[in-house]
Amino acid sequence: KNEVEQSPQNLTAQEGEFITINCSYSVGISALHWLQQHPGGGIVSLFMLSSGKKKHGRLIATINIQEKHSSLHITASHPRDSAVYICAVSYYGGSQGNLIFGKGTKLSVKP
Amino acid sequence: DVKVTQSSRYLVKRTGEKVFLECVQDMDHENMFWYRQDPGLGLRLIYFSYDVKMKEKGDIPEGYSVSREKKERFSLILESASTNQTSMYLCASSGRLGIGYTFGSGTRLTVV
Numbered sequence: 001k002n003e004v005e006q007s008p009q010n011l012t013a014q015e016g017e018f019i020t021i022n023c024s025y026s027v028g029i030s031a032l033h034w035l036q037q038h039p040g041g042g043i044v045s046l047f048m049l050s051s052g053k054k055k056h057g058r059l060i061a062t063i064n065i066q067e068k069h070s071s072l073h074i075t076a077s078h079p080r081d082s083a084v085y086i087c088a089v090s091y092y093g094g095s096q097g098n099l100i101f102g103k104g105t106k107l108s109v110k111p
Numbered sequence: 112d113v114k115v116t117q118s119s120r121y122l123v124k125r126t127g128e129k130v131f132l133e134c135v136q137d138m139d140h141e142n143m144f145w146y147r148q149d150p151g152l153g154l155r156l157i158y159f160s161y162d163v164k165m166k167e168k169g170d171i172p173e174g175y176s177v178s179r180e181k182k183e184r185f186s187l188i189l190e191s192a193s194t195n196q197t198s199m200y201l202c203a204s205s206g207r208l209g210i211g212y213t214f215g216s217g218t219r220l221t222v223v
Binding site: 030031033035041042043044045048086088090098099101102103104 | 154159215
């Protein structure tokens with residue numbers, strides 16, 4: 001049983017659309033990470049958050065600790081946003097900095 | 112710009128060879144990690160290290176070993192490469208409690 005669930009698995013959007021990717025987890029966490037991976041590329045950390053909301057450019061990440069849920073929003077989506085977005089959590093009781101990963105959401109933004 | 116650098120982007124090795132994957136970070140991070148990423152399976156932890164000369168097994172350590180002789184360098188060793196070790200290998204580092212988690216660009220290893 002995967003303790004980090006992402007939805008949707010695949011997402012196709014038109015350029016300019018507002019996008020939401022969801023992440024639910026079942027363990028007590030110390031932090032939640034949103035990661036981005038372009039095709040054939042390495043992984044880039046977008047956000048690390050433990051409460052509230054963070055914004056970077058067109059990307060917004062929110063987390064609700066009580067509901068064990070986080071969302072990643074992309075405003076005014078662009079084809080260069082096409083990538084796999086991965087949610088990962090560092091959890092209490094886990095080894096230092098150890099993460100549990102979701103399976104990822106593959107986003108494709110069409111021009 | 113802080114970095115985790117993996118020595119090779121693409122690597123092709125023969126079955127039975129001993130393979131070394133090198134990872135260097137310049138952030139003075141305590142923790143370093145080796146993952147492999149396979150389609151449909153996501154990221155899986157092979158080994159991690161939380162200090163020099165310290166190592167812990169992850170979820171899939173079989174067929175692998177690691178070495179951390181210096182704080183900035185974490186090596187993954189495939190003792191005798193097999194075709195089922197063909198994969199994307201990602202190194203990462205972080206400070207304590209996951210602060211500043213940073214991934215390398217990955218090494219795509221093909222074992223033939």
